[in-house]
Amino acid sequence: MKKVAFVSDVHANLEALQAVLAKLGDMSIYCLGDIVGYGASPNEVIALLRSRGVTSVLGNHDYAVITGSTSDFNARAAISAKWTARVISAESEEYLKSLPQELSFDVEGSRIYLTHGSPLDHLWEYVDPGTHSELFDFYLKRLSARLIALGHTHVPYVWKGENGTVLNPGSVGQPRDGDNRSSYVVATFENGEVEVQEKRTSYDIRGAAEKIREAGLPEEHASRLFVGM
Ligand SMILES: [Mn+2]
Structure with a gap:
Protein backbone atom coordinates (compact mmCIF):
# COMPACT_ATOMS: atom_id res chain seq x y z
CA MET A 1 0.00 0.00 0.00
CA LYS A 2 1.31 3.41 -0.93
CA LYS A 3 -0.17 6.89 -0.44
CA VAL A 4 0.68 9.67 -2.87
CA ALA A 5 -0.44 13.31 -2.79
CA PHE A 6 -1.27 15.46 -5.82
CA VAL A 7 -1.20 19.24 -5.57
CA SER A 8 -1.49 21.90 -8.27
CA ASP A 9 -1.61 25.62 -9.02
CA VAL A 10 0.29 26.80 -5.97
CA HIS A 11 0.72 30.19 -7.66
CA ALA A 12 3.43 31.56 -5.38
CA ASN A 13 1.17 31.32 -2.33
CA LEU A 14 3.61 30.31 0.42
CA GLU A 15 1.08 30.35 3.26
CA ALA A 16 -1.20 27.92 1.40
CA LEU A 17 1.66 25.58 0.45
CA GLN A 18 2.93 25.47 4.03
CA ALA A 19 -0.54 24.54 5.30
CA VAL A 20 -0.91 21.71 2.77
CA LEU A 21 2.59 20.31 3.29
CA ALA A 22 1.96 20.24 7.04
CA LYS A 23 -0.88 17.79 6.37
CA LEU A 24 1.13 15.43 4.18
CA GLY A 25 3.88 14.14 6.48
CA ASP A 26 6.51 12.32 4.44
CA MET A 27 4.12 11.26 1.63
CA SER A 28 5.44 11.44 -1.96
CA ILE A 29 4.05 14.63 -3.51
CA TYR A 30 3.50 15.47 -7.19
CA CYS A 31 2.67 18.96 -8.44
CA LEU A 32 0.74 19.62 -11.65
CA GLY A 33 2.27 22.99 -12.47
CA ASP A 34 1.62 26.71 -12.09
CA ILE A 35 4.04 26.96 -9.22
CA VAL A 36 4.29 30.72 -9.77
CA GLY A 37 2.13 33.59 -11.06
CA TYR A 38 -0.55 35.65 -9.22
CA GLY A 39 1.04 35.31 -5.76
CA ALA A 40 3.90 37.19 -4.11
CA SER A 41 6.28 34.44 -2.94
CA PRO A 42 7.68 32.69 -6.04
CA ASN A 43 11.22 32.12 -4.76
CA GLU A 44 10.03 30.93 -1.35
CA VAL A 45 7.51 28.52 -2.90
CA ILE A 46 10.08 27.04 -5.28
CA ALA A 47 12.60 26.63 -2.45
CA LEU A 48 10.01 24.88 -0.27
CA LEU A 49 8.88 22.52 -3.04
CA ARG A 50 12.50 21.63 -3.80
CA SER A 51 13.46 21.09 -0.17
CA ARG A 52 10.42 18.84 0.28
CA GLY A 53 11.39 16.79 -2.79
CA VAL A 54 8.15 17.53 -4.67
CA THR A 55 8.17 16.40 -8.32
CA SER A 56 6.47 18.85 -10.68
CA VAL A 57 5.48 19.43 -14.28
CA LEU A 58 5.45 22.84 -15.99
CA ALA A 90 18.53 32.72 -11.27
CA GLU A 91 18.30 29.50 -9.28
CA SER A 92 14.48 29.55 -9.27
CA GLU A 93 14.40 30.29 -12.99
CA GLU A 94 16.74 27.36 -13.69
CA TYR A 95 14.42 25.13 -11.68
CA LEU A 96 11.34 26.18 -13.67
CA LYS A 97 13.26 25.66 -16.92
CA SER A 98 14.09 22.11 -15.83
CA LEU A 99 10.44 21.06 -15.49
CA PRO A 100 8.95 18.65 -18.06
CA GLN A 101 5.52 19.27 -19.61
CA GLU A 102 4.38 15.72 -18.87
CA LEU A 103 5.49 12.88 -16.68
CA SER A 104 4.58 9.23 -16.22
CA PHE A 105 5.73 6.65 -13.70
CA ASP A 106 4.49 3.60 -11.82
CA VAL A 107 3.17 3.40 -8.27
CA GLU A 108 2.59 -0.15 -6.96
CA GLY A 109 2.34 -1.36 -10.55
CA SER A 110 -0.20 1.29 -11.61
CA ARG A 111 0.82 3.75 -14.33
CA ILE A 112 0.30 7.41 -13.45
CA TYR A 113 0.35 10.25 -15.99
CA LEU A 114 0.69 13.93 -15.05
CA THR A 115 0.40 17.14 -17.03
CA HIS A 116 -0.89 20.67 -16.39
CA GLY A 117 -3.57 21.15 -19.07
CA SER A 118 -4.50 18.07 -21.06
CA PRO A 119 -2.65 15.07 -22.52
CA LEU A 120 -3.14 16.66 -25.98
CA ASP A 121 -2.25 20.25 -25.05
CA HIS A 122 -0.01 20.20 -22.00
CA LEU A 123 -0.01 23.88 -21.11
CA TRP A 124 -3.21 25.51 -22.25
CA GLU A 125 -6.26 23.23 -22.63
CA TYR A 126 -8.83 23.40 -19.83
CA VAL A 127 -10.25 19.94 -19.06
CA ASP A 128 -13.27 19.25 -16.92
CA PRO A 129 -15.73 16.35 -16.76
CA GLY A 130 -18.55 18.52 -18.12
CA THR A 131 -16.81 19.00 -21.46
CA HIS A 132 -14.28 16.18 -21.64
CA SER A 133 -15.55 13.04 -19.89
CA GLU A 134 -16.14 11.29 -23.23
CA LEU A 135 -12.41 11.68 -23.88
CA PHE A 136 -11.26 10.34 -20.52
CA ASP A 137 -11.31 6.64 -21.48
CA PHE A 138 -9.47 7.55 -24.69
CA TYR A 139 -6.76 9.37 -22.70
CA LEU A 140 -6.40 6.46 -20.27
CA LYS A 141 -6.10 3.88 -23.06
CA ARG A 142 -3.76 5.93 -25.21
CA LEU A 143 -1.44 6.60 -22.28
CA SER A 144 -1.80 3.08 -20.79
CA ALA A 145 -2.48 4.86 -17.52
CA ARG A 146 -4.56 3.86 -14.50
CA LEU A 147 -4.59 7.40 -13.18
CA ILE A 148 -4.31 10.74 -14.96
CA ALA A 149 -3.83 13.87 -12.87
CA LEU A 150 -4.41 17.30 -14.43
CA GLY A 151 -4.33 20.87 -13.11
CA HIS A 152 -4.96 24.29 -14.69
CA THR A 153 -8.72 24.75 -13.96
CA HIS A 154 -8.36 25.28 -10.17
CA VAL A 155 -11.56 23.21 -9.77
CA PRO A 156 -11.24 19.76 -8.20
CA TYR A 157 -12.92 16.59 -9.45
CA VAL A 158 -12.43 12.84 -9.43
CA TRP A 159 -13.79 10.88 -12.41
CA LYS A 160 -13.79 7.09 -12.38
CA GLY A 161 -14.34 4.94 -15.46
CA GLU A 162 -13.74 1.35 -16.50
CA ASN A 163 -10.16 2.04 -17.55
CA GLY A 164 -9.11 4.13 -14.60
CA THR A 165 -9.31 7.48 -12.83
CA VAL A 166 -8.92 11.05 -14.06
CA LEU A 167 -8.61 13.73 -11.42
CA ASN A 168 -7.80 17.35 -10.78
CA PRO A 169 -6.72 18.15 -7.22
CA GLY A 170 -7.92 21.74 -7.52
CA SER A 171 -5.65 24.57 -6.48
CA VAL A 172 -3.45 25.00 -3.42
CA GLY A 173 -2.87 28.72 -3.89
CA GLN A 174 -5.95 30.11 -5.66
CA PRO A 175 -9.06 27.84 -5.39
CA ARG A 176 -11.87 28.79 -7.78
CA ASP A 177 -14.76 26.56 -6.74
CA GLY A 178 -16.18 28.90 -4.12
CA ASP A 179 -14.35 27.24 -1.21
CA ASN A 180 -11.41 29.39 -0.10
CA ARG A 181 -9.51 26.52 1.50
CA SER A 182 -6.51 24.96 -0.28
CA SER A 183 -7.45 21.91 -2.30
CA TYR A 184 -5.43 18.72 -2.93
CA VAL A 185 -5.91 14.96 -3.16
CA VAL A 186 -4.41 11.88 -1.58
CA ALA A 187 -4.44 8.66 -3.64
CA THR A 188 -4.00 5.25 -2.04
CA PHE A 189 -2.60 2.47 -4.25
CA GLU A 190 -3.19 -1.11 -3.17
CA ASN A 191 -3.48 -4.40 -5.12
CA GLY A 192 -3.87 -2.60 -8.45
CA GLU A 193 -6.71 -0.44 -7.07
CA VAL A 194 -6.61 3.32 -6.65
CA GLU A 195 -8.69 5.12 -4.05
CA VAL A 196 -8.78 8.90 -4.11
CA GLN A 197 -9.66 11.27 -1.28
CA GLU A 198 -10.36 14.95 -1.95
CA LYS A 199 -8.97 17.18 0.81
CA ARG A 200 -9.25 20.80 1.88
CA THR A 201 -7.28 22.77 4.42
CA SER A 202 -7.58 26.36 5.61
CA TYR A 203 -4.53 28.62 5.61
CA ASP A 204 -3.46 32.18 6.42
CA ILE A 205 -5.32 33.92 3.57
CA ARG A 206 -4.87 37.32 5.19
CA GLY A 207 -1.08 36.87 5.23
CA ALA A 208 -0.93 35.77 1.59
CA ALA A 209 -3.21 38.63 0.47
CA GLU A 210 -1.18 41.20 2.41
CA LYS A 211 2.01 40.16 0.59
CA ILE A 212 0.26 40.50 -2.79
CA ARG A 213 -0.86 44.04 -1.88
CA GLU A 214 2.58 44.99 -0.52
CA ALA A 215 4.18 43.78 -3.76
CA GLY A 216 1.89 46.12 -5.71
CA LEU A 217 0.33 43.25 -7.64
CA PRO A 218 -3.28 43.59 -8.87
CA GLU A 219 -5.75 43.83 -5.98
CA GLU A 220 -7.97 41.17 -7.54
CA HIS A 221 -5.26 38.53 -6.96
CA ALA A 222 -5.53 39.29 -3.23
CA SER A 223 -9.28 39.73 -2.82
CA ARG A 224 -10.26 36.58 -4.75
CA LEU A 225 -8.38 34.40 -2.24
CA PHE A 226 -10.98 35.23 0.43
CA VAL A 227 -13.90 34.05 -1.70
CA GLY A 228 -12.17 31.14 -3.42
CA MET A 229 -13.05 32.27 -6.92
MN1 LIG B 1 -3.22 28.06 -12.74
Missing part, protein backbone atom coordinates in the same frame (compact mmCIF):
# COMPACT_ATOMS: atom_id res chain seq x y z
CA GLY A 59 2.32 25.03 -16.03
CA ASN A 60 1.37 27.83 -18.41
CA HIS A 61 2.21 30.53 -15.83
CA ASP A 62 5.63 28.94 -15.21
CA TYR A 63 6.11 28.87 -18.98
CA ALA A 64 5.19 32.56 -19.29
CA VAL A 65 7.75 33.50 -16.64
CA ILE A 66 10.66 31.60 -18.24
CA THR A 67 9.84 32.66 -21.80
CA GLY A 68 8.48 36.18 -21.26
CA SER A 69 5.57 35.22 -23.50
CA THR A 70 2.35 36.59 -21.96
CA SER A 71 0.30 37.16 -25.12
CA ASP A 72 -2.24 34.49 -24.11
CA PHE A 73 -2.85 36.10 -20.70
CA ASN A 74 -5.37 38.66 -19.54
CA ALA A 75 -3.86 41.96 -18.40
CA ARG A 76 -3.78 41.15 -14.69
CA ALA A 77 -2.20 37.72 -15.19
CA ALA A 78 0.39 39.30 -17.49
CA ILE A 79 1.30 41.90 -14.84
CA SER A 80 1.96 39.08 -12.36
CA ALA A 81 4.00 37.05 -14.84
CA LYS A 82 6.19 40.06 -15.65
CA TRP A 83 6.61 40.90 -11.95
CA THR A 84 7.57 37.27 -11.25
CA ALA A 85 10.13 37.30 -14.07
CA ARG A 86 11.69 40.40 -12.47
CA VAL A 87 11.92 39.09 -8.90
CA ILE A 88 12.73 35.47 -9.54
CA SER A 89 16.26 34.32 -8.68
Whole structure:
Protein backbone atom coordinates (compact mmCIF):
# COMPACT_ATOMS: atom_id res chain seq x y z
CA MET A 1 0.00 0.00 0.00
CA LYS A 2 1.31 3.41 -0.93
CA LYS A 3 -0.17 6.89 -0.44
CA VAL A 4 0.68 9.67 -2.87
CA ALA A 5 -0.44 13.31 -2.79
CA PHE A 6 -1.27 15.46 -5.82
CA VAL A 7 -1.20 19.24 -5.57
CA SER A 8 -1.49 21.90 -8.27
CA ASP A 9 -1.61 25.62 -9.02
CA VAL A 10 0.29 26.80 -5.97
CA HIS A 11 0.72 30.19 -7.66
CA ALA A 12 3.43 31.56 -5.38
CA ASN A 13 1.17 31.32 -2.33
CA LEU A 14 3.61 30.31 0.42
CA GLU A 15 1.08 30.35 3.26
CA ALA A 16 -1.20 27.92 1.40
CA LEU A 17 1.66 25.58 0.45
CA GLN A 18 2.93 25.47 4.03
CA ALA A 19 -0.54 24.54 5.30
CA VAL A 20 -0.91 21.71 2.77
CA LEU A 21 2.59 20.31 3.29
CA ALA A 22 1.96 20.24 7.04
CA LYS A 23 -0.88 17.79 6.37
CA LEU A 24 1.13 15.43 4.18
CA GLY A 25 3.88 14.14 6.48
CA ASP A 26 6.51 12.32 4.44
CA MET A 27 4.12 11.26 1.63
CA SER A 28 5.44 11.44 -1.96
CA ILE A 29 4.05 14.63 -3.51
CA TYR A 30 3.50 15.47 -7.19
CA CYS A 31 2.67 18.96 -8.44
CA LEU A 32 0.74 19.62 -11.65
CA GLY A 33 2.27 22.99 -12.47
CA ASP A 34 1.62 26.71 -12.09
CA ILE A 35 4.04 26.96 -9.22
CA VAL A 36 4.29 30.72 -9.77
CA GLY A 37 2.13 33.59 -11.06
CA TYR A 38 -0.55 35.65 -9.22
CA GLY A 39 1.04 35.31 -5.76
CA ALA A 40 3.90 37.19 -4.11
CA SER A 41 6.28 34.44 -2.94
CA PRO A 42 7.68 32.69 -6.04
CA ASN A 43 11.22 32.12 -4.76
CA GLU A 44 10.03 30.93 -1.35
CA VAL A 45 7.51 28.52 -2.90
CA ILE A 46 10.08 27.04 -5.28
CA ALA A 47 12.60 26.63 -2.45
CA LEU A 48 10.01 24.88 -0.27
CA LEU A 49 8.88 22.52 -3.04
CA ARG A 50 12.50 21.63 -3.80
CA SER A 51 13.46 21.09 -0.17
CA ARG A 52 10.42 18.84 0.28
CA GLY A 53 11.39 16.79 -2.79
CA VAL A 54 8.15 17.53 -4.67
CA THR A 55 8.17 16.40 -8.32
CA SER A 56 6.47 18.85 -10.68
CA VAL A 57 5.48 19.43 -14.28
CA LEU A 58 5.45 22.84 -15.99
CA GLY A 59 2.32 25.03 -16.03
CA ASN A 60 1.37 27.83 -18.41
CA HIS A 61 2.21 30.53 -15.83
CA ASP A 62 5.63 28.94 -15.21
CA TYR A 63 6.11 28.87 -18.98
CA ALA A 64 5.19 32.56 -19.29
CA VAL A 65 7.75 33.50 -16.64
CA ILE A 66 10.66 31.60 -18.24
CA THR A 67 9.84 32.66 -21.80
CA GLY A 68 8.48 36.18 -21.26
CA SER A 69 5.57 35.22 -23.50
CA THR A 70 2.35 36.59 -21.96
CA SER A 71 0.30 37.16 -25.12
CA ASP A 72 -2.24 34.49 -24.11
CA PHE A 73 -2.85 36.10 -20.70
CA ASN A 74 -5.37 38.66 -19.54
CA ALA A 75 -3.86 41.96 -18.40
CA ARG A 76 -3.78 41.15 -14.69
CA ALA A 77 -2.20 37.72 -15.19
CA ALA A 78 0.39 39.30 -17.49
CA ILE A 79 1.30 41.90 -14.84
CA SER A 80 1.96 39.08 -12.36
CA ALA A 81 4.00 37.05 -14.84
CA LYS A 82 6.19 40.06 -15.65
CA TRP A 83 6.61 40.90 -11.95
CA THR A 84 7.57 37.27 -11.25
CA ALA A 85 10.13 37.30 -14.07
CA ARG A 86 11.69 40.40 -12.47
CA VAL A 87 11.92 39.09 -8.90
CA ILE A 88 12.73 35.47 -9.54
CA SER A 89 16.26 34.32 -8.68
CA ALA A 90 18.53 32.72 -11.27
CA GLU A 91 18.30 29.50 -9.28
CA SER A 92 14.48 29.55 -9.27
CA GLU A 93 14.40 30.29 -12.99
CA GLU A 94 16.74 27.36 -13.69
CA TYR A 95 14.42 25.13 -11.68
CA LEU A 96 11.34 26.18 -13.67
CA LYS A 97 13.26 25.66 -16.92
CA SER A 98 14.09 22.11 -15.83
CA LEU A 99 10.44 21.06 -15.49
CA PRO A 100 8.95 18.65 -18.06
CA GLN A 101 5.52 19.27 -19.61
CA GLU A 102 4.38 15.72 -18.87
CA LEU A 103 5.49 12.88 -16.68
CA SER A 104 4.58 9.23 -16.22
CA PHE A 105 5.73 6.65 -13.70
CA ASP A 106 4.49 3.60 -11.82
CA VAL A 107 3.17 3.40 -8.27
CA GLU A 108 2.59 -0.15 -6.96
CA GLY A 109 2.34 -1.36 -10.55
CA SER A 110 -0.20 1.29 -11.61
CA ARG A 111 0.82 3.75 -14.33
CA ILE A 112 0.30 7.41 -13.45
CA TYR A 113 0.35 10.25 -15.99
CA LEU A 114 0.69 13.93 -15.05
CA THR A 115 0.40 17.14 -17.03
CA HIS A 116 -0.89 20.67 -16.39
CA GLY A 117 -3.57 21.15 -19.07
CA SER A 118 -4.50 18.07 -21.06
CA PRO A 119 -2.65 15.07 -22.52
CA LEU A 120 -3.14 16.66 -25.98
CA ASP A 121 -2.25 20.25 -25.05
CA HIS A 122 -0.01 20.20 -22.00
CA LEU A 123 -0.01 23.88 -21.11
CA TRP A 124 -3.21 25.51 -22.25
CA GLU A 125 -6.26 23.23 -22.63
CA TYR A 126 -8.83 23.40 -19.83
CA VAL A 127 -10.25 19.94 -19.06
CA ASP A 128 -13.27 19.25 -16.92
CA PRO A 129 -15.73 16.35 -16.76
CA GLY A 130 -18.55 18.52 -18.12
CA THR A 131 -16.81 19.00 -21.46
CA HIS A 132 -14.28 16.18 -21.64
CA SER A 133 -15.55 13.04 -19.89
CA GLU A 134 -16.14 11.29 -23.23
CA LEU A 135 -12.41 11.68 -23.88
CA PHE A 136 -11.26 10.34 -20.52
CA ASP A 137 -11.31 6.64 -21.48
CA PHE A 138 -9.47 7.55 -24.69
CA TYR A 139 -6.76 9.37 -22.70
CA LEU A 140 -6.40 6.46 -20.27
CA LYS A 141 -6.10 3.88 -23.06
CA ARG A 142 -3.76 5.93 -25.21
CA LEU A 143 -1.44 6.60 -22.28
CA SER A 144 -1.80 3.08 -20.79
CA ALA A 145 -2.48 4.86 -17.52
CA ARG A 146 -4.56 3.86 -14.50
CA LEU A 147 -4.59 7.40 -13.18
CA ILE A 148 -4.31 10.74 -14.96
CA ALA A 149 -3.83 13.87 -12.87
CA LEU A 150 -4.41 17.30 -14.43
CA GLY A 151 -4.33 20.87 -13.11
CA HIS A 152 -4.96 24.29 -14.69
CA THR A 153 -8.72 24.75 -13.96
CA HIS A 154 -8.36 25.28 -10.17
CA VAL A 155 -11.56 23.21 -9.77
CA PRO A 156 -11.24 19.76 -8.20
CA TYR A 157 -12.92 16.59 -9.45
CA VAL A 158 -12.43 12.84 -9.43
CA TRP A 159 -13.79 10.88 -12.41
CA LYS A 160 -13.79 7.09 -12.38
CA GLY A 161 -14.34 4.94 -15.46
CA GLU A 162 -13.74 1.35 -16.50
CA ASN A 163 -10.16 2.04 -17.55
CA GLY A 164 -9.11 4.13 -14.60
CA THR A 165 -9.31 7.48 -12.83
CA VAL A 166 -8.92 11.05 -14.06
CA LEU A 167 -8.61 13.73 -11.42
CA ASN A 168 -7.80 17.35 -10.78
CA PRO A 169 -6.72 18.15 -7.22
CA GLY A 170 -7.92 21.74 -7.52
CA SER A 171 -5.65 24.57 -6.48
CA VAL A 172 -3.45 25.00 -3.42
CA GLY A 173 -2.87 28.72 -3.89
CA GLN A 174 -5.95 30.11 -5.66
CA PRO A 175 -9.06 27.84 -5.39
CA ARG A 176 -11.87 28.79 -7.78
CA ASP A 177 -14.76 26.56 -6.74
CA GLY A 178 -16.18 28.90 -4.12
CA ASP A 179 -14.35 27.24 -1.21
CA ASN A 180 -11.41 29.39 -0.10
CA ARG A 181 -9.51 26.52 1.50
CA SER A 182 -6.51 24.96 -0.28
CA SER A 183 -7.45 21.91 -2.30
CA TYR A 184 -5.43 18.72 -2.93
CA VAL A 185 -5.91 14.96 -3.16
CA VAL A 186 -4.41 11.88 -1.58
CA ALA A 187 -4.44 8.66 -3.64
CA THR A 188 -4.00 5.25 -2.04
CA PHE A 189 -2.60 2.47 -4.25
CA GLU A 190 -3.19 -1.11 -3.17
CA ASN A 191 -3.48 -4.40 -5.12
CA GLY A 192 -3.87 -2.60 -8.45
CA GLU A 193 -6.71 -0.44 -7.07
CA VAL A 194 -6.61 3.32 -6.65
CA GLU A 195 -8.69 5.12 -4.05
CA VAL A 196 -8.78 8.90 -4.11
CA GLN A 197 -9.66 11.27 -1.28
CA GLU A 198 -10.36 14.95 -1.95
CA LYS A 199 -8.97 17.18 0.81
CA ARG A 200 -9.25 20.80 1.88
CA THR A 201 -7.28 22.77 4.42
CA SER A 202 -7.58 26.36 5.61
CA TYR A 203 -4.53 28.62 5.61
CA ASP A 204 -3.46 32.18 6.42
CA ILE A 205 -5.32 33.92 3.57
CA ARG A 206 -4.87 37.32 5.19
CA GLY A 207 -1.08 36.87 5.23
CA ALA A 208 -0.93 35.77 1.59
CA ALA A 209 -3.21 38.63 0.47
CA GLU A 210 -1.18 41.20 2.41
CA LYS A 211 2.01 40.16 0.59
CA ILE A 212 0.26 40.50 -2.79
CA ARG A 213 -0.86 44.04 -1.88
CA GLU A 214 2.58 44.99 -0.52
CA ALA A 215 4.18 43.78 -3.76
CA GLY A 216 1.89 46.12 -5.71
CA LEU A 217 0.33 43.25 -7.64
CA PRO A 218 -3.28 43.59 -8.87
CA GLU A 219 -5.75 43.83 -5.98
CA GLU A 220 -7.97 41.17 -7.54
CA HIS A 221 -5.26 38.53 -6.96
CA ALA A 222 -5.53 39.29 -3.23
CA SER A 223 -9.28 39.73 -2.82
CA ARG A 224 -10.26 36.58 -4.75
CA LEU A 225 -8.38 34.40 -2.24
CA PHE A 226 -10.98 35.23 0.43
CA VAL A 227 -13.90 34.05 -1.70
CA GLY A 228 -12.17 31.14 -3.42
CA MET A 229 -13.05 32.27 -6.92
MN1 LIG B 1 -3.22 28.06 -12.74
